Amino acid sequence: MKTHLNYYLGYLRQDLSAGIVVFLVALPLCLGIALASGAPLFAGIISGIVGGLIVSWMSGSQLSVSGPAAGLTVIVYTAIETLGNFNGFLLSLVIAGILQLGLGFFKAGSIAAFFPAAVIKGMLAAIGMILIIKQIPHATGYDASFVGDESYMQETAKSSFSELSQALHSISPAATLVSAVALLILIAWESRWVKRYSLLRGIPGPLLAVAWGIAYNLWTSQYAPDWSLSIKHLVSLPELGSTQNFVNQLRLPDFSYFANPKIYSIAVTLAIVASLETLLSIEAVDKLDPHKRITPTNLELKAQGMGNIISGMLGGLPITAVIVRSAANINAGGQTRLSCFFHGGLLLVSVVFFAHYLNMIPLACLAAILLQTGYKLAKPAMFIEYYRKGLNQFVPFAITVFAILFTDLLEGIAIGMACGIFFVLRADFHSAMTLTKHGSHYLLRLHKDVSFLNKALLRNHLAGVADDSELIIDGSRALFIDQDILETIAEYLIAAPDRNIEVELQGFAVDSPLHEMHPGLMASLAGAGGHV
Structure with missing residues (x-):
């Protein structure tokens, strides 16, 4: 893959456009996650900036977006409560980052290769459905908070449907109108008619949707106050006004907590959960990547580890690769790591100098952007595609989709993995060997790897051979045959004459382990040309 300057410059326009969209989506989420974690609001912004400006260049992924993770909010909240000090928690975060670095160097990232494609696609579809469920309240003006909008925790799943019901009973006409028009703009910008014109194609649809929301609210505030949006329906960002005020928000870890054993148990928990969420997100991003680039997972763990060390040293929250912002990045046309970098730069500049203008953005516009992203992740066509692929x-x-919807991300993935492994074993169980019959002649053929898991199937096949018949056991296609399988065959060779079954072995060497089990039998086989 090209990494020189021309490669990035070639996608500069698309990445800048996507970076703006990711920034608009990330801003309220960073604040919401910090609030849900019981941390200072700017801790979320700091981790978003670190994820954008630093992790984006250390990562091996071109499209993943890193930042504060909603899935860790419960762990962070509990850790701060347990330690009684946010600065003490920051020390745990630094240690967690060091542990992630170690996981990367010990190549723990290779575990990502064992996630089945059906499970990863199920995760994407579930996240898409969660986005839709979570954003409908914001689209209709029920802006309780953004704290759970990117979360897949069990308590969030339980509250999602009740929150959806409440939203439908407390609709704000103004917010609904803003989100509906914004959504229509986004849909129109995906149409062939718009794509035919290079001038229109160059304007990001999400940016136009946000501009519509701001213009609507400015106009209605002056000419139709009853239809204007209240402050609670707008982005709410504290105004700093200067670089010095931003620097004053930074915090150092409290190194006096080194002697507290709770620091280390929290660090281990953070490192494991953050690494798993990162690996899952990276696998999902690679599936969505239009260029089908493969991310080096061990490098990703190292990048996330360094990101968490830096975030902890500056007073930020735990960082992971996050699928919702990454999906928004891809949906907005992002092509390289520049889009994530731009989003981090925009977070930094905006919170320092432009908070006043950002606070004019309606949350309903952001909800429309995420609704479109959610639909693209959970298209009905994806369900049809997997149905046609077979059970x-x-x-x-x-099962992965429903498990995530009704439990949480990691538990849902674990259930999906267990189901996926069952079907893999089931397929392997039935394809490991075949028995064909022609009159009184039978052919038992072993395929590829035959493990002890296939012993029951082998016994069933052998029991199905009728008396007074001929059987060929062909092992020439098997790359590996387990000791238990060889022992079962050897025992059958001894018992076969009692049923007047003539057995011929093919593809088994004379020095096969069968020889060690029954040397006299194998010697007679060699002398008889492989027959019993």
Whole structure:
């Protein structure tokens, strides 16, 4: 893959446009996650800036966006409560980052290769559905908070449907109008008619949707106050006004907590959960990447580890690769790591100098952007595609979707993985060997790897051979045959004459382990040309 300057300059326009969209999506989420974690609001902004400006260049992924993770809010909140000090928690975060670095150097990232594609696609579809469920309240003006909008925790899942019900009973006509028009703009900007004109194609749809929301609220505030949006329906960002005020928000870890054993248990928990969420997100991003680039997972763990060390040293929250912001990045046309870098730069500049203008953005516009992203992740066509692939693919996909919706991300993925492994073993179980019959002649053929898991199937096949018949056991296609399988065959060779079954072995060497089990039998086989 090209990494020189021309490669990035070639996608500069698309990445700048996508970076603006990711920034608009990330801003309220960074603040909401900090609030849910019981941390200072700027801790979320700091971790978003670190994820954008630093992790983006250390990571091996071109499209993933790193920042504060909603899935860690419960862990962070509990840790701060347990330690009684946010600065003490920052020390845990630094240690967690060091542990992640170690995981990267010990190549723990290779575990990502064992996530089945159906499970990863199921995760994406579930996250898409969660986005839709979570954003409908904001789209209709029920802006309780943004704290759970990117979270897949069990308590969030339980509250999502009740929150959706409340939203539908407390609709704000102004917010609904803003989100509906914003959504229509986004849909129109995906149409062939707009894409035919290079001038229109160059304007980001999400940016136009946000501009519509700001213009609507400015106009209605002056000419139709009853239809204007109240402050609670707008982005709420504290205004700093200077670089010095921003620097004053930074915090150092409290190194006096080194002697507290709780610091280390929290660090281990953070490192494990953050690494798993990162690996899952990276696998999902690679599936969405239009260029189908593969992210080096061990490098990603190292990048996230360094990001968490830096975030902890500056007073930020734990960082992971986050699928919602990454999906928004891809949906907005991001092509390289520059889009994530731009979003980090925009976070930094905006919170220092332009908070007043950002606070004019309606949350309903941001909800429309995420609704479109959610639909693209959970398109009905994806469900149809996996249904047509057969039960081996559809069942793990569907179970992963529902497991995540009704539990949480990690538990849902674990359930999906268990289901996926079951179907893999089931397929392997049935394809490991085949028995064909022609009159009184039978052919038992072993395929590829035959493990002890196939012993029951082997016994069933052998029991199905009728008396007074001929059986060929062909092992020439098997790359590996387990000791238990060889022992079962050896025992059958001894018992076969009692049923007047003539057995011929093919593809088994004379020095096969069968020889060690029954040397006299194998010697007679060698002398008889492989027959019993």
